[in-house]
Amino acid sequence: GQQVMQIPQYQHVQEGEDFTTYCNSSTTLSNIQWYKQRPGGHPVFLIQLVKSGEVKKQKRLTFQFGEAKKNSSLHITATQTTDVGTYFCAGTSGTYKYIFGTGTRLKVLA
Amino acid sequence: GAVVSQHPSRVICKSGTSVKIECRSLDFQATTMFWYRQFPKQSLMLMATSNEGSKATYEQGVEKDKFLINHASLTLSTLTVTSAHPEDSSFYICSARDRGRVMNTEAFFGQGTRLTVV
Numbered sequence: 001g002q003q004v005m006q007i008p009q010y011q012h013v014q015e016g017e018d019f020t021t022y023c024n025s026s027t028t029l030s031n032i033q034w035y036k037q038r039p040g041g042h043p044v045f046l047i048q049l050v051k052s053g054e055v056k057k058q059k060r061l062t063f064q065f066g067e068a069k070k071n072s073s074l075h076i077t078a079t080q081t082t083d084v085g086t087y088f089c090a091g092t093s094g095t096y097k098y099i100f101g102t103g104t105r106l107k108v109l110a
Numbered sequence: 111g112a113v114v115s116q117h118p119s120r121v122i123c124k125s126g127t128s129v130k131i132e133c134r135s136l137d138f139q140a141t142t143m144f145w146y147r148q149f150p151k152q153s154l155m156l157m158a159t160s161n162e163g164s165k166a167t168y169e170q171g172v173e174k175d176k177f178l179i180n181h182a183s184l185t186l187s188t189l190t191v192t193s194a195h196p197e198d199s200s201f202y203i204c205s206a207r208d209r210g211r212v213m214n215t216e217a218f219f220g221q222g223t224r225l226t227v228v
Contacts, residue, residue, distance in 0.1 A: 001170070033216070042203055042219040043154065088153065090217075096142050096207060098217065100154040 002027045004091055006101040014109050019079050021104035023072040023089035030094045032065060032072045037103075038085040046074075079108045112138045114206050116220025123194055123227055131189045131223045133204030139184035140206035144217070145177075148201040160187045184209070194227045201225075 003026040013019050023032065031050040035043035047056055049065035049072060056063045062075040072089055086105045090098040113136040123129050133143055142161055146154040158168045158179050166179035176198075178190040187206075191198055201224050205217040 035219075042222045043205075045216055045218070048216065097144070097156065097159055099156065100146075103153050105151070 002091075002093060002099050004089060004099050004101040006087075006089060006104050008104055009102065010105045010107075012107045012109060013079050015081060016078050019076040019083070019106055021074050021087050021089075021106075023074075023091075023101050025070045025091050025099075027070070027093050029069050029091040032069075032089055032091045033098065034063060034072075034074055035088045035090060035100075036085050037088065041085075043088060076106075079106070081108050081110055084108050112136075112206075112208055112218045114140075114204065114218045114220040116204055116223055118223060119221055120224045121226070123225070125195055125227055126193055128190055128192045129194055129225060131191075131202055131204075131225075133187045133189070133206065133220050135185045135206045135208070135218070138206075138208040140187075141184065141209040143181060143187040143204055143206045145179060145187075145189050146203045146205070148203060148222075150201075154203065157189075191225065194225070196227045199225055199227045 006023050033048045034046040037043045047063050052069050053067045054065040060077045064073045086103045088103045089101040092098045115134045115136055117132045145157045147157050148154050156169050157172045158166045160166045160179045160181040162181045162184050168174045181187040201222050203222040204220045
């Protein structure tokens with residue numbers, strides 16, 4: 001079945017450093033979503049990417065969808081302590097069923 | 111954004127008893143609701159897809175007789191963990207999609223239910 005892997009599994013950064021998490025799907029995706037889950041909380045929707053090669057920005061966050069629509073990345077510029085949490089990508093191959101990636105847990109050291 | 115309310119947030123039950131978890135979409139109608147299970151520091155594993163007025167679709171390896179799902183209206187889905195055992199202890203989260211949105215793909219998550227079976 002479809003698998004969605006993320007790397008790295010964990011990342012510790014100093015506040016102000018950049019951070020990137022990569023998402024790779026075993027199958028071609030029709031679209032991909034990114035979520036953030038704070039410790040003890042529930043996932044919160046960040047963004048959706050649909051088009052091949054699409055790039056979207058939200059303040060310090062940059063999201064990219066690969067040309068082959070099998071991979072995606074999330075880049076955070078100048079991390080802040082409020083960025084702490086686990087970032088999940090979630091992809092679908094055309095149905096409303098989304099498969100979540102393995103997640104990347106980010107810790108930001110002040 | 112739309113609001114999904116999940117209740118209870120925490121429950122402790124004795125082994126062998128059943129527990130019902132409710133997931134409500136408060137300000138929109140949800141054609142489809144999803145139930146996930148999350149172990150500590152792990153990803154969300156999809157258990158089943160619940161469609162209003164029809165039977166739920168369970169993922170491979172999920173026992174449908176153990177995890178009963180009912181989606182009786184466009185705003186409510188319930189998950190009942192029957193004859194719970196300690197290995198069923200986990201964080202259960204529901205999500206819902208708004209039938210009124212054009213893309214109809216953004217998922218709104220409930221707050222989750224921490225189930226502990228003793």
